[in-house]
Amino acid sequence: MEYTNHKNYIIDGAGRRWFLKQSSALVGMLALPPLIGQAGTAPASSVPPGLPMKRAITLRINRKAYRIEVEPRETLLDVLRERLDLIGSKKGCDHGQCGACTVHIDGRTANACLLLAVMQQDRDITTIEGLAPSPDRLHPLQTAFVEHDGLQCGFCTPGQIMSGVAVLREGHAGSTAQIKEWMSGNICRCGAYSGIVDAIEAVQKGGRQV
Amino acid sequence: MAKKLIGDPIDRIDGDLKVTGRARYSADMKRPDMVYGVLVMSSIGNGRIRSFDTAETLKMPGVLTVMSYGNAPKVAGINKNKPSEVATDRVMSLFQDNKVHYNNQPIAMVIADTFEHAVDGAARVKVTYESQKPKPPLPAGRNNTFTPERLPRYDDQVDTKRGNLKAGLSGASTKVTETYTTPTQTHNALEPHALIAYWEGEKLTMYNATQGVSGVQKRISELFGMPKENVRVIAQFVGGGFGSKGATWSHVMLAPMAAKLVGKPVKLVLMREHMFGMVGWRSSTVQKMVVGTKKDGEFTALSHDTISQTSAFDEFAEPAGTISRMMYASPNMESTHRLIRANIGTPSAMRAPGEAPGVFALESVVDEVAYAINMDPIALRLKNYAETDPHKNLPFSSKSLRECYQQGAERFGWAKRTPEPRSMREGNELIGMGMASSIYPVNRAESTALVRIKPDGKVQVETGTQDIGTGTYTVMTQVAADVLGLSPDDVTLSAGDTRFPESTTSGGSRTTASTGSAVTQAAQAVLKQAKQLAYKDKRSPLFNVAEAEIVAENGRLQTKSDPRQGETFVSLLKRNGSKPLEAKMLSKSADEKDNYSLNAFGSIFAEVRIDEALGRIRVSRMIGTFAAGRILNAKTARSQILGGMIWGVSMALLEDTLIDPRTGRVMNPNLAEYHVPVNADIEEIDGFFIEEKDETVNPAGVKGIGEIGVVGSVSAIANAVYHATGKRIRDLPITLEKVLDYR
Structure with missing residues (x-):
């Protein structure tokens, strides 16, 4: 596993470029030995009682490793979005009810809003940003979503696609009814459901490994 | 590439951005030194705030301040914060007094360096109230109604009468009288209402999840009492609206107020549970229907009486009876709309x-x-x-x-x-x-669009519309391409920003009729310029050809009778100084209505x-x-x-x-x-x-x-x-x- 600091990460888009530049102070801090915030090293008097202390963790996201300091209460979703600027995973409810934050943890779907980032070390995390094989090539299901208009506003789309890929990989795309059932953890308020099912069926029929 | 025509099922132009997670919605934006706001909501339905105890919150690391009625910046245009003739201008809760009109009303905002600190801080604010019994919503109170000032669409009458309902009913062989009730519905667009607001001197910029960047610009500038030009609203991508993002609600003022207070960019994203009350909902209704009919089915009478509910501090009437007035040819028809007041957040337009x-x-x-x-x-x-x-x-x-x-x-x-x-x-x-x-x-509402043919033959369309998931961005490029005889791939759209010519709110199914008409007319105007340039140009194959004979097809201007006689926009513009042609059109209804x-x-x-x-x-x-x-x-x-x-x-x-x-x-x-x-x-x-x-x-x-x-x-x-x-x-x-x- 190769460690990658924020500044080395391949960046896409002006906003991200700017943000990572801004984060250089954070990167510098992370270059310190990974002991900051470990219990016992911070003087107890400086932290009000009951407040969680930061700890340094390493997250493996989209085949890259991120060293980062987090509070134990930070969710994986907030760390992805607010700390690492991986904004593809969306926050629709923050309660595990809508599925917009669906990611893969060791190949299984999970709602990133229900996971604490500190508990995701030593796991392989894949977000929508890590699904396509390269920046200029889409994953087959991404292509199919565009072709079959499996989206409208696009806000639930990253979560739908992450769930859809899992449904295909896990062999739950055997029939229309099965796809609908297994895709029912992801709400689409625009009502793009038939396009979503068509897209998954098209990839299933295409027979390619996804 | 196959020519893509109007009507063709072409893919969304923003499809790739949306399926890869690269489309940045308002809450995905970042600014240097940005801080986070989290709202504190009322837990009583009616009354006054006696006091806030913020001591514990303010002691927490990372907390900058708690904004509430004690310290919130005064709103210069507060006299504009009243029931309005404009359906999208709602009365906001702006922390200018200690009144609580409904449960789950925003009453304070904790501002902190991280989201976690702000959430934690908000949970530790203690509020004491003087509580009164709230007025309940429908079906309670239905015997205590009043007549609304107006319906949301300005040309809809509140009550109507055609013919003589009584006579119509007495001439009926069958009469059906029934009452139908519908619940309060909440929009719940999947993208929470969100904005990032920051000041640069007197200039305010907001990334805002809205169905109408120009409507927000107008409303916010009048409330701050500042020129419209000093407010810029950006909504590149909007995660659904369904009406709830059509009005400018409290948070859209509260975030820039907080940004002013702390002198930093403020990010405010509403939590799902905050969106039940403060950002509108579809009112519950009680509707009494009466139909009189002859044996052969011919209606002799029809009436439709609606009761809906509004808030204690604003007025919005659900216009449920308007279709019954015109759907069937009943000679005798009456309709009424009545309201009750309840201690709830103000209802608003929701899809249809x-x-x-x-x-x-x-x-x-x-x-x-x-x-x-x-x-x-x-x-x-x-x-x-x-x-x-x-x-x-x-x-x-x-x-x-x-x-x-x-x-x-x-x-x-x-x-x-x-x-x-x-x-x-x-x-x-x-x-x-x-x-x-x-x-x-x-x-249809007034909309402006600019269409520019560039010397490289590509077309730029600028219009301050926004795409709330309907496909507006895609369709606008198609409209321009269709008029100019190009492929939509040759058209670039700039939208979702008040920097571009003013367009209308994406609501009431009006965007394509309004902004689509503006793009159509601007494209027609710029095409006319191109044609004139060609038939007046001795070196053009179209020299002296009548304007009506010239058509735009396959990226060329050519004659109707002989497609070979003609030239591309590129060659035409190259000979004429390589300057772009552009036309800006304000499109509005004529007398068709x-x-x-x-x-x-x-x-x-x-x-x-x-x-x-x-x-x-x-x-x-x-x-x-x-x-x-x-x-x-x-x-x-x-x-x-x-x-x-x-x-x-x-x-x-x-x-x-x-x-x-x-x-x-x-x-x-x-x-x-x-x-x-x-x-x-x-x-x-x-x-x-x-x-x-x-x-x-x-x-x-x-x-x-x-x-x-x-x-x-x-x-x-x-x-x-x-x-x-x-x-x-x-x-x-x-x-x-x-x-x-x-x-």
Whole structure:
């Protein structure tokens, strides 16, 4: 596993470029030995009682490793979005009810809003940003979503696609009814459901490994 | 590359950005030194705040301040914060006083360096209140109504009378009187309301999840008492709106106020539970319908009386009766709208405001009449078909509802239906088939667009519209490409920002009719310039050719008779100084609304299957057929229609905001307990368009398709439930316990 600091990460888009530049102070801090915030090293008097202390963790996201300091209460979703600027995973409810934050943890779907980032070390995390094989090539299901208009506003789309890929990989795309059932953890308020099912069926029929 | 024409099912131009997670919505933006706001909400339904105890919060690391009525910046234009004639201008809670008008009203904001610190800080704010008993929402208070000042659409009358209702009823052989009720519905766009606000001196910039960047710019600048030019609103991508992002709500002022207070950019994203009250909802309604009919089905009288609810501090009336005024040719018709006041957040427009609940009542009572006189529901509707608009007394610019009924019935297999309730079943399931008419008026507002042909032959379109998921960005490039004879790939659109020419709010299914007309007219104007340049240019193959003879096709200007005689925009502009051509057009209605009634129509057919023992209801099949003028993109249009029909399923069977009448508190403010359809709830569903050419309606020839899918779907399902079970359910949503009651 190769460690990658924020500044080395391949960046896409002006906003991200700017943000990572801004984060250089954070990167510098992370270059310190990974002991900051470990219990016992911070003087107890400086932290009000009951407040969680930061700890340094390493997250493996989209085949890259991120060293980062987090509070134990930070969710994986907030760390992805607010700390690492991986904004593809969306926050629709923050309660595990809508599925917009669906990611893969060791190949299984999970709602990133229900996971604490500190508990995701030593796991392989894949977000929508890590699904396509390269920046200029889409994953087959991404292509199919565009072709079959499996989206409208696009806000639930990253979560739908992450769930859809899992449904295909896990062999739950055997029939229309099965796809609908297994895709029912992801709400689409625009009502793009038939396009979503068509897209998954098209990839299933295409027979390619996804 | 194949030429992509208007009507073709081309892919969304922002599709790739959306499927890769690279589309940045408002909450995805970042600014240097950005801090986080989290709202504190009231926990009483009516009264005053006695005090805030913020000591613990302010001691927490990272907390900058708590903004509340004690320290919130004064709002210079506060006198504008009152009930308005403009439907989208709502009264906001801006921390200028200590009054609490409803439960879950924003009363303070904690601002901190991280989201976690702000959430924690907000949880530690202690509030003491002087509490009074809140006025409960409908169905309570229905005997204590008042007449609203106006309906949301300025040209709709509050009450109407045509002919003589009493006389009409006395001439009827059958009279049906029924009351229908609908619940409070909450929009719940999947993207939470969000904004990032920052000041640079006197200039304010906001990334804001809104259906109308220019509306927000106007409202915010008048409230701050500053020139409009000093406010910039950006909404590159919007994660659904459905009406809730059409108005400018409290948080859109509170974030820039907080940014001013702390001198840093503030990010404010509403939590899901905060969005039940402070950002609008569809009012609950109580609707009394009366229909008088002759034996042959001819209506002699029709009345529609609606009660909806508004807040204690603002006024918004759900215009449920407007369609009943013009849908059927009854010579005698009366309609009224009344309101009650309750301690709730102010209701607002929600996808098909008025039409969705109103047509549920209308098309349900028409079905009841059909059963009362033993007549086929389609035949009854045709018997009372309005050839002209009986309310406005104007011809329709076009109306293809008859075709919608016929084609819908054929596709659905209506002929196989046996009319007797409970007469169709399969195994444990009762099968019901129902139908209803759908309709949505054509709205149009002023919009401006700029179209520029660049020396490289590419086209730039600029207009301050926004895409809330409808496909606007895609369709606008198609419109420009169509006029200029190019492929949409040659057109770049700049939108979603008040820097571009002012466009209208994306609401009331009006964007394509309004902004599409502006783009059409600007493209036509710039094309005219190009043609003139060509036929006046001695070196052009089109020199001295009559303007009317020149057409734009395949990226070229050429003569109608001989496509080889002509040239590309590139060569024309190259010879003429390599300067771009551009035209900016303000597009607005002419007198078409004075001379015609403008509406899209449709029919919905639904099949339900209901487990006889368990009462489980599923909508097994649904077919919508619509006539809505020119369809610009078959793919995105179909998605709009299906989405609308799914909203119909949702309203008929699922949605219900449960408000505790004792406290005014919403009891199910989350997506687990506020039900919307998931994938498995939607079975076979399809939508079709009838070709309809309407050159009167607007320059784009379009009627709007964002809302019509919802309108008839609700009653088609309700009517199918009656056909399946013999139980008429007049109170939405139709849930299994109501169905099980039938024995």
